[in-house]
């Protein structure tokens with residue numbers, strides 16, 4: 001196992017301490033979440049999961065982890081998810097696995113969000129990981145042109161055969177190579193105002209706790225703003 005995978009596994013296993021019997025648990029997507037699912041199945045804690053992708057649903061079926069549709073529950077206690085990048089404020093970029101839309105819906109409906117990452121994901125500012133933007137296929141070329149004009153260096157995500165990748169919800173993903181996102185809030189506001197953009201991979205003020213694998217596992221909590229505490 002590579003160092004990175006070992007750290008993912010350490011973070012995933014450390015997340016088990018936040019899972020209590022009878023919880024409704026949001027289950028993210030990606031290789032780190034796969035380690036979490038395996039640990040969860042082994043621990044045999046009686047929970048029900050709400051998944052964020054077909055891949056995660058499939059993995060749950062293989063591991064006999066019971067899942068329900070998001071609209072069958074009235075709350076989600078905690079969601080465990082990975083991230084592509086996380087900064088010092090616990091804001092992050094997600095969507096490397098093309099599941100950002102469902103991941104954000106599950107996260108926004110969760111009482112607590114915990115991210116599990118390896119050390120390579122932690123950066124002072126966001127942007128070294130290309131920002132995924134999920135768009136409606138119709139007119140995606142117009143958005144692409146707009147992003148190019150803004151200097152976002154967009155790239156349409158494609159499958160191995162060259163066709164555009166289609167998300168679980170039937171959309172395309174444009175990855176924007178921004179390098180350094182100085183003001184993620186302003187960028188999020190701009191993207192949310194563009195017709196045809198379904199969702200973007202900036203997850204701001206969402207993660208409550210990040211667990212970072214490493215020689216010693218580090219757990220950081222987000223400091224909530226006054227408005228959030230009210």
Ligand code: 5RP
Pocket residue numbers: 028029030031032033081082083084093094095096097098099100103
């Ligand atoms: C999927 C995601 C994943 O959480 C993110 O890509 C991290 O994946 P991995 O755990 O494989 O590094 O956002 O849309």
